[in-house]
Amino acid sequence: MPSDEPTPIERTASEPVATRYDLVLAVIPLTLLGGAIAGMATGIDIQTGVAAGSVGALCTLGYAIFGDPPIERGGGRQAS
Template identity: 50%
Template sequence: MSVEREENESRVEAPTLTTRVRTAAASVGVYDLVLAVIPLVLTGGALVGTTGHVSFTAGTAGGSLAGAVLVWYAVFGIPPGYS
């Protein structure tokens, strides 16, 4: 009977999906967010230029400017290795 008890206590349950998602979300850093947002602002600028009241060139330029600001922030605002 004690052998069964030890086997049951030594079993480790696999993490659930929500636990894995929470763990992955907690490990996302600032640089990961910047890399995720850059294509979004570029695409947003193109969409505004296509469907909005501005020209495609102006929309793309605005998205590119926002992307450049994000890259500047990642490189100079919070430089790699900065603690």
């Protein structure tokens, strides 16, 4: 009789734990948080620190969309 418990998925050594796009998604809020912390730690307003951090988040987003997009280069889908 089969169990209702799902079988665990095993990772192999060749599979990355985090991809480049996972890192991009992690960097965006970290730059905003870093700007807020810099605003609290220095004499500038928190809003100014977050605005400065948003520039870093925008650069990261621009890289992910335009610099190294998650699509195949060449203009179309591959035939399957």
